[in-house]
Amino acid sequence: MNRASRALPPGAVIGILGGGQLGRMLVLAAARLGYQCHVYSPERDGCALQVVGRQTVAPYSDRTALRRFAGDCDVITYEFENVPSDTARTLASYTPVLPDPSVLETTQDRLNEKDFVRSLGIKTVPFAAVSADTELEGACAVTGLPAVLKTRRFGYDGKGQKIVKTARDLTRAWRSMNGAPCILEGFAGFEREISVIAARGRDGRVICFDVTENIHRTHILRQSMVPARISPALAARARKIARTIADGLNYVGVLAVEMFVTCGARGPLLLVNEIAPRVHNSGHWTLDGANVSQFEQHIRAITGLPLVEPVTAGPARMVNLIGADVRAAGAWATQRHASLHLYGKKGIRPGRKMGHVNIVQRAHAASR
Numbered sequence: 001m002n003r004a005s006r007a008l009p010p011g012a013v014i015g016i017l018g019g020g021q022l023g024r025m026l027v028l029a030a031a032r033l034g035y036q037c038h039v040y041s042p043e044r045d046g047c048a049l050q051v052v053g054r055q056t057v058a059p060y061s062d063r064t065a066l067r068r069f070a071g072d073c074d075v076i077t078y079e080f081e082n083v084p085s086d087t088a089r090t091l092a093s094y095t096p097v098l099p100d101p102s103v104l105e106t107t108q109d110r111l112n113e114k115d116f117v118r119s120l121g122i123k124t125v126p127f128a129a130v131s132a133d134t135e136l137e138g139a140c141a142v143t144g145l146p147a148v149l150k151t152r153r154f155g156y157d158g159k160g161q162k163i164v165k166t167a168r169d170l171t172r173a174w175r176s177m178n179g180a181p182c183i184l185e186g187f188a189g190f191e192r193e194i195s196v197i198a199a200r201g202r203d204g205r206v207i208c209f210d211v212t213e214n215i216h217r218t219h220i221l222r223q224s225m226v227p228a229r230i231s232p233a234l235a236a237r238a239r240k241i242a243r244t245i246a247d248g249l250n251y252v253g254v255l256a257v258e259m260f261v262t263c264g265a266r267g268p269l270l271l272v273n274e275i276a277p278r279v280h281n282s283g284h285w286t287l288d289g290a291n292v293s294q295f296e297q298h299i300r301a302i303t304g305l306p307l308v309e310p311v312t313a314g315p316a317r318m319v320n321l322i323g324a325d326v327r328a329a330g331a332w333a334t335q336r337h338a339s340l341h342l343y344g345k346k347g348i349r350p351g352r353k354m355g356h357v358n359i360v361q362r363a364h365a366a367s368r
């Protein structure tokens with residue numbers, strides 16, 4: 001058996017770049033499989049640090065800390081997609097990093113990401129790069145109005161994006177970006193938003209969870225539902241898109257592909273909005289609504305354990321507890337079919353993800 005096909009033994013150390021709630025849930029899933037984790041976080045109060053035995057708090061640019069971290073780990077992964085790709089490449093020179101750092105280079109820049117998706121023959125909204133005043137008019141001619149102006153890099157949860165309805169709005173939005181390179185996207189008048197959480201193993205096998213339907217407010221995910229309210233044929237198309245992307249990236253681990261469902265002349269169309277090269281908020285329902293969670297599936301993929309064919313327990317809903325929503329945690333804790341997940345974050349701030357609740361109607365419970 002060669003080294004690549006051998007699974008890491010229990011007790012091996014998984015390095016996680018990023019100390020947020022996704023890292024926290026990865027640590028918990030890894031512990032169940034007998035692995036240890038080492039979290040590398042630039043922030044001292046990262047909520048993953050509360051549940052992990054080994055930790056490094058240092059900037060992503062600290063080469064000494066990176067070398068020491070890599071030396072302690074058998075494999076390294078990310079819970080945060082904006083880790084500088086240089087950091088990931090430095091680590092990869094010491095210890096395997098999965099998914100490969102090249103994935104970050106494709107997905108960290110919205111323009112590269114959309115070019116890549118199109119290169120696979122997959123549809124997106126119309127888009128154009130904007131890096132100067134003089135490009136606004138031409139970009140607008142490509143996308144039409146309304147449109148969405150987004151910074152090419154470092155955007156998440158609606159940060160660095162503005163909806164524009166008129167040419168004047170666009171000029172104003174562009175000025176507010178302070179010269180950051182941007183992408184202008186046509187506004188998708190979507191029927192609904194969906195995502196596919198897919199896992200790709202080291203052997204190239206891809207397994208997808210059931211397609212999830214997502215409801216955003218002010219660009220932040222509020223709720224996810226499974227099954228998505230789409231036909232089985234459209235769900236199969238969505239899974240095929242995710243598989244094509246995972247193969248195209250030669251990906252190892254869990255990734256999420258977010259898509260818009262729009263109304264085409266010959267039936268529904270799927271437009272890829274974004275790829276998240278990590279476990280994803282719209283997959284949190286899998287913690288209680290499937291026989292394997294996205295977190296466990298990711299740990300399995302990067303350690304070389306076999307992936308599990310997911311079975312959904314029944315219709316499920318995930319509700320994010322954002323900012324002051326967390327004050328209702330006590331009430332959620334008394335609900336019979338609700339599972340509460342709190343991230344241990346101290347300060348409540350608007351837009352801050354504090355926890356989530358999964359409500360699963362298990363097939364056997366529903367018939368009681």
Ligand code: AMP
Nearest residue numbers: 125148157158185186187188216219274
């Ligand atoms: P993103 O950061 O690109 O994932 O955007 C967050 C959310 O903003 C999406 O899930 C949509 O609800 C909305 N959004 C982003 N881009 C567009 C677009 N081009 N057209 C319509 N809505 C969008």
